[in-house]
Amino acid sequence: MDGTALPETRSTCPYCGVGCGVLLRPDGQGGLDVRGDPDHPSNFGRLCSKGAALGETVGLGERLLTPKVGGKTAQWDDALQNVADRFRDTIATHGPDSVALYVSGQLLTEDYYVANKLMKGFIGSANIDTNSRLCMASSVAGHKRAFGTDTVPGTYEDIDAADLVVLVGSNLAWCHPVLYQRLLAARKARGTRIVVIDPRRTASCDGADMHLALDPGADVALFNRLLVALDDAGATDPDYLRHTTGLAEALAAARADAAAPTGLPEAQIAAFCDLFARTERVVTLYSQGVNQSTRGVDKVNAILNCHLATGRIGRPGMGPLSATGQPNAMGGREVGGLANMLACHLDLEHADHRAAVREFWQAPALPDAAGLKAVDMFRAVGDGRIRALWIIHTNPAVSLPEADAVRDAIAGCPFTVVSDITARTDTARLADVLLPAAAWAEKDGTVTNSDRTISRQRRVLDAPGEARADWDILAEVGRRMGHARAFDYSSPAEIFREYATLSGVAGQFGRDFDISGLADLTDAGYATLAPCRWPVTQTRQGGRFFAEGGFFHPDGKARLIPVTWAPPAARTGPRFPFRLNTGRVRDQWHTMTRTGLSPRLSAHLAEPFLDIHPADAARLGLAPSDLARVTAPTGGAILRARITDAVQPGQVFAPMHWTGETAPSARTCALIPAACDPMSGQPESKAAVVAVSRF
Numbered sequence: 001m002d003g004t005a006l007p008e009t010r011s012t013c014p015y016c017g018v019g020c021g022v023l024l025r026p027d028g029q030g031g032l033d034v035r036g037d038p039d040h041p042s043n044f045g046r047l048c049s050k051g052a053a054l055g056e057t058v059g060l061g062e063r064l065l066t067p068k069v070g071g072k073t074a075q076w077d078d079a080l081q082n083v084a085d086r087f088r089d090t091i092a093t094h095g096p097d098s099v100a101l102y103v104s105g106q107l108l109t110e111d112y113y114v115a116n117k118l119m120k121g122f123i124g125s126a127n128i129d130t131n132s133r134l135c136m137a138s139s140v141a142g143h144k145r146a147f148g149t150d151t152v153p154g155t156y157e158d159i160d161a162a163d164l165v166v167l168v169g170s171n172l173a174w175c176h177p178v179l180y181q182r183l184l185a186a187r188k189a190r191g192t193r194i195v196v197i198d199p200r201r202t203a204s205c206d207g208a209d210m211h212l213a214l215d216p217g218a219d220v221a222l223f224n225r226l227l228v229a230l231d232d233a234g235a236t237d238p239d240y241l242r243h244t245t246g247l248a249e250a251l252a253a254a255r256a257d258a259a260a261p262t263g264l265p266e267a268q269i270a271a272f273c274d275l276f277a278r279t280e281r282v283v284t285l286y287s288q289g290v291n292q293s294t295r296g297v298d299k300v301n302a303i304l305n306c307h308l309a310t311g312r313i314g315r316p317g318m319g320p321l322s323a324t325g326q327p328n329a330m331g332g333r334e335v336g337g338l339a340n341m342l343a344c345h346l347d348l349e350h351a352d353h354r355a356a357v358r359e360f361w362q363a364p365a366l367p368d369a370a371g372l373k374a375v376d377m378f379r380a381v382g383d384g385r386i387r388a389l390w391i392i393h394t395n396p397a398v399s400l401p402e403a404d405a406v407r408d409a410i411a412g413c414p415f416t417v418v419s420d421i422t423a424r425t426d427t428a429r430l431a432d433v434l435l436p437a438a439a440w441a442e443k444d445g446t447v448t449n450s451d452r453t454i455s456r457q458r459r460v461l462d463a464p465g466e467a468r469a470d471w472d473i474l475a476e477v478g479r480r481m482g483h484a485r486a487f488d489y490s491s492p493a494e495i496f497r498e499y500a501t502l503s504g505v506a507g508q509f510g511r512d513f514d515i516s517g518l519a520d521l522t523d524a525g526y527a528t529l530a531p532c533r534w535p536v537t538q539t540r541q542g543g544r545f546f547a548e549g550g551f552f553h554p555d556g557k558a559r560l561i562p563v564t565w566a567p568p569a570a571r572t573g574p575r576f577p578f579r580l581n582t583g584r585v586r587d588q589w590h591t592m593t594r595t596g597l598s599p600r601l602s603a604h605l606a607e608p609f610l611d612i613h614p615a616d617a618a619r620l621g622l623a624p625s626d627l628a629r630v631t632a633p634t635g636g637a638i639l640r641a642r643i644t645d646a647v648q649p650g651q652v653f654a655p656m657h658w659t660g661e662t663a664p665s666a667r668t669c670a671l672i673p674a675a676c677d678p679m680s681g682q683p684e685s686k687a688a689v690v691a692v693s694r695f
């Protein structure tokens with residue numbers, strides 16, 4: 001080093017769906033200095049603890065550096081040919097639906113695009129799903145029911161401009177901290193009121209005006225009460241309702257639901273409804289507490305009903321906003337990387353949509369029906385219907401519900417490929433072929449955050465050993481499976497241009513997702529691409545949707561959906577008397593592959609735990625820091641008891657980060673039943689039933 005500082009490079013944080021911009025400066029010794037990008041529209045320089053510690057998480061420590069076949073180091077050529085041959089042979093013998101890809105919201109859009117094209121266009125199966133199924137599938141289905149497309153109507157600027165922000169099933173302070181900081185700044189500037197709706201008292205309640213500690217799963221009942229109250233108060237908007245249908249039916253269902261239990265005092269419900277009715281600028285921001293439910297789609301639509309009925313959508317400071325968990329959950333939705341979607345918000349079930357994509361890709365076949373969603377996919381692995389499986393950047397042996405059964409299913413699969421940056425995951429240990437992938441800061445591509453802003457991730461470090469970018473690995477397998485021309489990519493910029501061109505085809509079908517204005521980006525233009533919110537066409541960039549209607553159903557109108565309350569699928573009883581809620585902690589991310597490398601982050605909450613109410617702890621003889629045995633119908637765990645009235649009597653909470661690698665007795669997802677929303681396929685990760693005893 002000559003003492004001259006290397007220049008900073010703009011990139012995007014790889015963790016949550018806020019999508020904060022970062023400035024990266026290699027330290028010349030393999031490390032990185034990281035600071036918030038003051039010019040990025042998502043964070044304006046702010047970072048949370050995880051983003052600020054990114055520099056501590058790069059390095060060679062845990063990395064997978066070479067391909068491995070059967071546990072032995074292999075050449076790339078042999079490993080890739082092995083994957084291509086086994087997939088081709090399995091398809092030839094058992095058909096295209098005997099293979100599957102299970103991918104991740106950690107993938108960049110270009111990686112996702114190639115994976116989806118390979119599976120749907122050239123293997124001819126829709127068996128590609130993603131861990132985003134665990135995150136926001138219910139929002140997707142709710143958006144499509146109400147709007148006709150999976151459209152996020154608003155933007156982060158609405159948080160700045162709202163007079164009331166309702167957080168539903170969201171611990172924004174810990175899970176999307178920079179958005180929470182933005183909300184607190186708005187509160188300071190304009191006195192924004194904050195209501196938190198969550199069974200648990202979380203850090204997000206600290207700055208709230210009201211905390212509604214509703215019963216787990218009671219969201220539909222509460223928002224039905226709100227819809228009725230808005231109607232009774234004359235707060236619906238007749239002018240806006242011209243753009244909708246279904247108010248009468250939705251109101252009838254809501255009125256019939258009036259006796260559904262919420263667990264809340266009537267006075268508190270009335271105060272919340274009154275505040276909502278009196279405040280024009282309302283944002284309802286919701287997250288996994290809504291989505292991760294067997295009634296997740298109905299919960300989403302119960303929220304959307306209230307915004308549509310009052311016209312509080314698409315205007316500054318108004319609208320529903322789904323906070324996605326992962327950096328590119330939105331990008332995955334956009335490329336169609338879920339089993340029930342086609343690319344660019346086109347629909348798998350529409351023959352004309354399929355024909356257009358097939359012609360664009362020059363693909364031999366496109367499936368005409370949805371593939372297996374995540375939970376069903378691993379059931380099919382377990383019962384032998386899926387015989388070749390490729391898992392990319394995710395750890396389903398830990399993170400899916402009934403995780404012990406999922407682990408056993410993967411172990412029994414005839415052929416499993418895992419692409420990841422490390423071999424030290426519960427899933428990677430089960431792989432027949434391990435492929436070393438480039439990590440964040442070692443690869444180029446784009447991600448889309450929760451408010452439709454597309455940002456670049458940029459390569460500033462060399463990938464270690466023989467690690468390669470995911471798009472490159474996937475394209476190489478596509479070529480070796482006989483599709484040389486379709487996967488003849490030489491750069492992520494080339495893939496992005498193809499994707500942007502395809503979105504123009506989708507635009508011709510009147511779909512919302514259109515970035516055809518970026519289809520002619522040069523390599524240099526892609527290299528310097530600034531954050532931009534879609535749509536990006538010749539005539540429009542970004543903005544909000546639906547202020548003047550313009551929905552994507554054939555009649556151009558939104559649908560208010562009649563919904564009624566139902567309890568969570570698993571019922572408490574004498575054997576399993578506690579309701580288990582699961583979620584994130586402030587300083588860890590997913591299964592800790594990256595954040596677990598930072599001592600600073602690990603110091604926040606160093607071990608897995610179980611939050612339990614003092615009355616329950618006393619009855620069970622549990623003292624602070626005792627070990628608690630937690631038993632569910634599907635598995636067990638041993639967790640450190642934390643006695644706190646942040647959880648209600650009869651309820652317990654456990655974080656989901658620890659794995660068989662980091663805490664073998666604390667695989668929380670083994671406690672969660674594989675009960676899913678029938679429309680979205682999203683599992684109910686926040687309402688398991690368990691027994692608790694002193695260990």
Ligand code: SF4
Pocket residue numbers: 013014015016017018019020043046047048049050051052176177178179
């Ligand atoms: Fe990264 Fe999310 Fe934190 Fe922003 S809020 S720095 S995107 S983890």
